[in-house]
Structure formats: structure tokens, C-alpha cells
Amino acid sequence: MKGDIDPRLMERLSQLQAAPERKPEQAERGRAAFLQQASDMVGAVTPPEKRRHNGWMHALPTIFKIQPKEPSPMFSTLSTIVLIVSLIVGGGGVTVAAAQASQPDQPLYGVKVWSEDVRLGMTAGTQSEWKLALQYTSRRTQEIRTMIQAGLVPPAAVQTRYQNQVEQAIRLAAGFPYQQALQAVEQVRTRLQTQLQAFQQEDTQVPPLLDEARLQTRQMLQERLQWTEEGLADPAQLRERLRLMNQQHLQDPQHTPASTGEPVRTGAAGSGAGNPWTTGTPTPGSSYGPGPGTGDCPDCTPVGTHAGPGQVGNPWTTGTPTPGSGYGPGPGLVPSHTCTPGSGYGPGPQPTLEEIHSPTQAGPHPTQMGPGPQHTPEPDHEPTHSEPEPPGPGPHPTGDHGEPGGNH
Amino acid sequence: MDNPTEQALLTGARAFDLPTLSAIYDRFSPGIYRYAMRLLGDDCLAEDCVADTFSRLLHALKAGQGPRDHLQAYLYRIAHNWITDRYRRCAPPTMDLDESIRSDNHSHPEAQVEDLLEQDRVRLALRSLTPDQRLVVTLRFLEGWENEEVAGALQKPVGAVKALQHRAVQALRKNLLQEEKEGTYEG
Numbered sequence: 292m293k294g295d296i297d298p299r300l301m302e303r304l305s306q307l308q309a310a311p312e313r314k315p316e317q318a319e320r321g322r323a324a325f326l327q328q329a330s331d332m333v334g335a336v337t338p339p340e341k342r343r344h345n346g347w348m349h350a351l352p353t354i355f356k357i358q359p360k361e362p363s364p365m366f367s368t369l370s371t372i373v374l375i376v377s378l379i380v381g382g383g384g385v386t387v388a389a390a391q392a393s394q395p396d397q398p399l400y401g402v403k404v405w406s407e408d409v410r411l412g413m414t415a416g417t418q419s420e421w422k423l424a425l426q427y428t429s430r431r432t433q434e435i436r437t438m439i440q441a442g443l444v445p446p447a448a449v450q451t452r453y454q455n456q457v458e459q460a461i462r463l464a465a466g467f468p469y470q471q472a473l474q475a476v477e478q479v480r481t482r483l484q485t486q487l488q489a490f491q492q493e494d495t496q497v498p499p500l501l502d503e504a505r506l507q508t509r510q511m512l513q514e515r516l517q518w519t520e521e522g523l524a525d526p527a528q529l530r531e532r533l534r535l536m537n538q539q540h541l542q543d544p545q546h547t548p549a550s551t552g553e554p555v556r557t558g559a560a561g562s563g564a565g566n567p568w569t570t571g572t573p574t575p576g577s578s579y580g581p582g583p584g585t586g587d588c589p590d591c592t593p594v595g596t597h598a599g600p601g602q603v604g605n606p607w608t609t610g611t612p613t614p615g616s617g618y619g620p621g622p623g624l625v626p627s628h629t630c631t632p633g634s635g636y637g638p639g640p641q642p643t644l645e646e647i648h649s650p651t652q653a654g655p656h657p658t659q660m661g662p663g664p665q666h667t668p669e670p671d672h673e674p675t676h677s678e679p680e681p682p683g684p685g686p687h688p689t690g691d692h693g694e695p696g697g698n699h
Numbered sequence: 700m701d702n703p704t705e706q707a708l709l710t711g712a713r714a715f716d717l718p719t720l721s722a723i724y725d726r727f728s729p730g731i732y733r734y735a736m737r738l739l740g741d742d743c744l745a746e747d748c749v750a751d752t753f754s755r756l757l758h759a760l761k762a763g764q765g766p767r768d769h770l771q772a773y774l775y776r777i778a779h780n781w782i783t784d785r786y787r788r789c790a791p792p793t794m795d796l797d798e799s800i801r802s803d804n805h806s807h808p809e810a811q812v813e814d815l816l817e818q819d820r821v822r823l824a825l826r827s828l829t830p831d832q833r834l835v836v837t838l839r840f841l842e843g844w845e846n847e848e849v850a851g852a853l854q855k856p857v858g859a860v861k862a863l864q865h866r867a868v869q870a871l872r873k874n875l876l877q878e879e880k881e882g883t884y885e886g
Contacts, residue, residue, distance in 0.1 A: 295839070295864065295868070296840060296868055297868070297872055297876070299876060300868065300871055300872055300875060300876060301840065303817070303820075303821055303871075303875045303876075304821060304836070304840050304841065304871075306814065306817045306818050306821050307737040307738075307818055307821055307822070307825075307841055308737070308841055310733045310736040310737050311736065311742070313728075313729060313732045313733075313736075313742075313745075313746075314742070317742075317746055318728065318729075318732075321724075321728065321746060321749055321750055321753075322721070322724050322725070322728070324750060325720070325724050325750070325753045325754070325757075326717060326720065326721055326724070328754060328757055329715060329717060329720045329757055330717060332715060332757055332761050333715045333717070
């Protein structure tokens with residue numbers, strides 16, 4: 292036994308082993324008291340009087356009544372605080388969870404939007420933020436589709452939010468390192484294609500207002516899809532575009548993305564209806580783009596008349612084209628320049644001289660770059676273009692006369 | 700520690716046979732008193748502990764409960780619970796030197812005071828253990844019980860008793876020997 296313990300410790304413990312002996316008189320007194328108590332109990336060993344059968348009634352309260360051994364004011368205060376906090380947090384959590392399935396025309400939609408903002412704001416890491424933004428675009432798609440199918444016009448706020456979240460997803464994707472950015476932009480492109488297809492597959496007859504909303508959504512998606520395609524070809528180009536947009540937004544934060552200094556068309560091709568989402572980058576084959584412009588348009592962005600290589604080039608470019616990127620100003624009037632076959636980024640049909648000299652709205656960014664009779668909109672001036680535009684992608688006001696490597 | 704005898708005592712106790720109860724008291728009360736005295740350090744409290752321990756035994760027997768075997772272990776467990784309750788209810792007692800020091804021709808008052816202080820230190824260290832650890836340490840190292848007997852008192856397997864003992868010894872070593880080492884360094 293003593294091997295189980297340190298001898299020094301045993302020595303300390305042995306201080307208690309020498310307990311004083313019990314006093315005999317006290318021992319005798321204790322023994323007498325014990326025997327007295329035992330003899331008292333002997334008489335009581337006989338079975339007690341039979342109880343009445345209603346004893347269970349008295350036992351019931353003791354079963355369900357839980358009495359603390361001692362009243363504890365601190366415990367009761369603490370439990371009250373915990374109860375209140377859990378009710379608030381739990382109730383709020385239930386509300387937020389219930390709001391996740393709400394539609395824009397329902398009262399809890401504000402909670403849903405708020406919870407999205409909070410979650411996005413609290414997300415750490417660009418990757419997670421990007422995934423969340425992408426996820427939210429799908430939510431908006433579903434909401435808008437559901438509303439249109441229900442015969443309701445989606446509120447402008449929802450559409451604006453949709454556009455913002457799409458742009459945010461693109462912006463975050465473009466901010467990744469090069470290889471990662473390519474993959475992310477590709478994912479955004481795939482997602483946008485899926486969403487666009489979802490809108491395009493709905494060919495049901497809907498009232499004009501709904502049709503217009505659907506068209507606007509499609510156009511917005513097509514345009515952002517174009518951004519991603521540009522970004523895949525040249526991520527730097529996409530970053531530059533986003534940077535410029537950001538600058539314009541900072542200069543005039545009141546403007547919505549549709550009015551951030553970019554020319555706003557009030558007439559979509561063929562429809563005559565305004566499209567606040569277009570920023571002037573038409574997608575080939577999308578039936579969206581500058582209309583058949585024919586003549587004077589005082590509010591349109593003028594185009595330099597000096598034809599040169601690239602001057603009437605690719606209207607989709609807004610910045611300096613990257614040599615070798617396959618994307619940039621087209622050959623203009625020089626037919627020797629050929630576009631990449633099958634790339635979809637060709638110069639398009641060559642405009643006629645008359646068309647070249649006519650004003651155009653094709654430039655989404657009437658930039659401050661370069662000389663030339665360009666129309667640079669004032670910060671508070673949103674040029675409206677109601678005049679039809681020349682067909683096809685017109686010359687783009689690059690300001691540098693389409694020279695690659697032009698100074699921005 | 701003769702089991703058949705203990706069993707016979709239990710049989711008599713359940714029948715409230717007064718001679719048997721008297722024999723039980725005579726046999727086990729001194730050990731219970733020592734046990735209580737070691738842990739409490741107060742003879743009045745130790746007497747109270749003994750009285751309550753045997754009183755509870757009578758109440759248990761009257762209610763048809765009580766030990767089926769290991770009467771001694773049962774009594775020590777009652778005493779141990781009584782002391783634990785006492786520890787929980789009361790702060791460690793202060794020591795009044797005038798009343799505590801007994802006259803002894805063979806030792807100096809300084810040595811007696813030192814012994815009393817040392818006993819209090821050990822009691823405090825024992826008090827810092829969990830009730831089960833304290834019971835194991837006192838029964839094993841102060842009462843001299845074997846592991847099997849302690850397991851009977853605790854109603855736990857022998858392995859659990861060994862684990863309790865190991866942890867208790869570790870804690871005591873930390874409390875008492877570490878304190879001693881620090882005192883040496885300070886000195």
C-alpha cells in the first residue's frame with residue numbers, strides 16, 4: 292500500500308494518523324443515546340396503520356413539483372436573462388429562416404434581403420463572398436421568373452438588385468489571381484447562361500408590361516454575359532471595365548448602374564421601349580443593339596471621321612485592346628484585317644461611309660480618352676437617344692482612333 | 700472484517716436486536732470517530748458525526764433499507780457523506796491556540812503548534828479533493844484498507860478506486876509537496 296504513494300507525501304499524511312483517543316465518557320454517552328434511539332424504534336417496528344387508498348392524490352404534486360434545494364436569486368436572474376436572449380435570438384432566427392422563401396411581393400421579403408446583405412457583409416474571404424453573390428443571382432432569377440409567371444411585374448428594386456449582384460459576382464471573380472479568375476469568370480458565365488436560358492425558354496404569352504420586364508432582364512443578362520466572355524478572353528480588359536464603372540459610380544454614386552455615366556438608351560432595337568440596363572454593348576444575334584441609325588443625332592456620341600485602322604473597329608471594346616487577345620478594335624475600313632474565325636468577336640459588317648460619319652450610340656463609355664469630337668456626357672447629363680441607330684455594331688468611340696496601345 | 704460475523708450482525712440489526720446493535724456500536728464507533736476526527740479535527744464534531752452515522756443506520760434499517768453486506772463500509776460511507784456535507788456548509792474552522800494546545804510534558808508548545816498547523820494543512824489539502832478521492836485516500840492510507848474494501852465502501856470497481864487514488868495522490872503531491880518546495884525556495 293505504501294508503495295503506491297510518495298514516502299514524503301505519506302509522511303505528511305501520517306500527521307493525521309495520530310488522532311486523539313475518544314473520551315470514554317463521551318463514547319459511553321453516545322452509546323447510550325444510540326441504544327435509546329434503537330429501543331424507541333423497536334416499538335415503532337410494527338407495521339404502521341394502514342393508509343387510506345387516496346395516498347396517490349398526495350403523491351401527485353410531489354411527482355410534478357420540482358423544488359430547488361435552496362432558492363438562488365442569482366440563478367433565477369441568470370435564467371431570466373438567458374430566457375430573454377434565447378427568445379430574441381431564437382425568434383429572430385425563426386423569422387429570418389421563414390423569410391428565405393418569401394417573394395418580393397410578400398412582407399418578409401425585406402427580411403430576406405436584409406439577411407442576405409448581413410450574410411454577405413459578414414462573409415470573410417473573397418471566395419466565399421463570390422460564391423454567395425453567385426448564389427444570390429440564382430435567387431433573383433427565380434424570384435423574377437416566379438413573379439412573371441404569376442402575372443406580376445417584378446419591382447425595379449429587385450431587378451436592380453439582380454443586376455448589382457451579377458456585377459458583384461463578376462467583379463469578385465475578376466479580382467482573383469489569373470488562373471483562378473479565369474475559372475471563376477467561366478463559372479459566372481455558365482451560371483448566367485443558365486439563367487438566360489431560363490428566361491428565354493419562357494415563351495408564354497404575357498402582357499406587354501411583363502414582356503418588357505422579361506426582355507429587360509434578358510438584355511441585362513446578355514450584356515453581363517458578354518462581359519464574362521470578354522473577361523475570359525482578356526481578364527485585364529474586364530478589370531479595366533469594372534474599374535471604370537467603379538470610378539464613375541464613385542463620382543456619381545446616386546446613379547444606378549444604368550446611369551453611371553454610361554449612355555442610356557431609351558429605345559431598344561425595334562421596340563422603342565427604354566432599356567435602363569443596357570450600357571451599349573450589343574450581343575450579336577441577341578436582337579439587341581443599336582438600331583438603324585440614319586442621321587443626325589445631336590445627343591449621340593459622335594465618331595471621328597478619320598478612318599484609320601481600328602477607327603471603326605470593334606464596338607465592344609471600351610479600353611485599350613490587348614494585342615493578341617483576339618479582342619479589340621476591328622480593322623475598320625481596312626478589309627485586310629480579318630477577325631478570328633468563329634470567335635464571335637469580329638468586327639461585324641463594315642459600315643458604310645455614311646454610317647461611319649453618322650453619330651452613333653454604340654459606345655458604352657464615352658470616355659475622356661483621346662481627341663476627337665466625342666461627346667463626353669456631363670456627370671449630371673444622361674444623353675438620351677431616341678433616334679434609331681445604324682444597324683450592326685457601329686464604330687466605337689475609343690478616342691484613340693482605334694490604335695492599339697492607345698493612351699487611356 | 701469477518702464477513703459471516705458482519706452478516707450475522709446485519710441480520711440482528713434488521714430485527715432491531717438491541718444486543719446486536721450494541722455490538723455494532725462498540726465495534727465500529729471508535730473507527731468512525733477516528734475517521735471523523737482526522738478529517739474534522741474537532742472532537743465535538745467527530746462525536747456529532749458518530750451519533751448521526753449510527754442514527755442514520757437505524758433509520759435506514761427501520762425503512763427496510765440499509766446495507767445488504769459490508770456493514771463497515773456502509774458506516775464509513777455515511778460518515779464520509781456527513782463530513783462532506785459539513786465541508787460544504789461551513790468554511791474551514793479557525794484554530795484557537797489556547798484551547799487546542801494540550802499540556803504535554805514531553806513536547807514543547809512550539810512543536811505542538813507546529814503539529815497542529817501541519818495537521819490543518821493536510822486537512823485542507825484533503826478537503827480540496829473530490830469526495831470520492833478523499834474517501835479513497837483516507838481509507839487507503841489512514842485507515843489501512845485494501846483496494847477491495849475501499850471498492851466496497853465506494854460501491855465502485857477496484858479499477859475505478861485505483862484511478863481515484865492515482866488522481867488524489869497527484870493532487871495531494873501538488874498541494875503539499877509543491878508547497879513545501881516553494882517554501883524551501885523562499886527560504
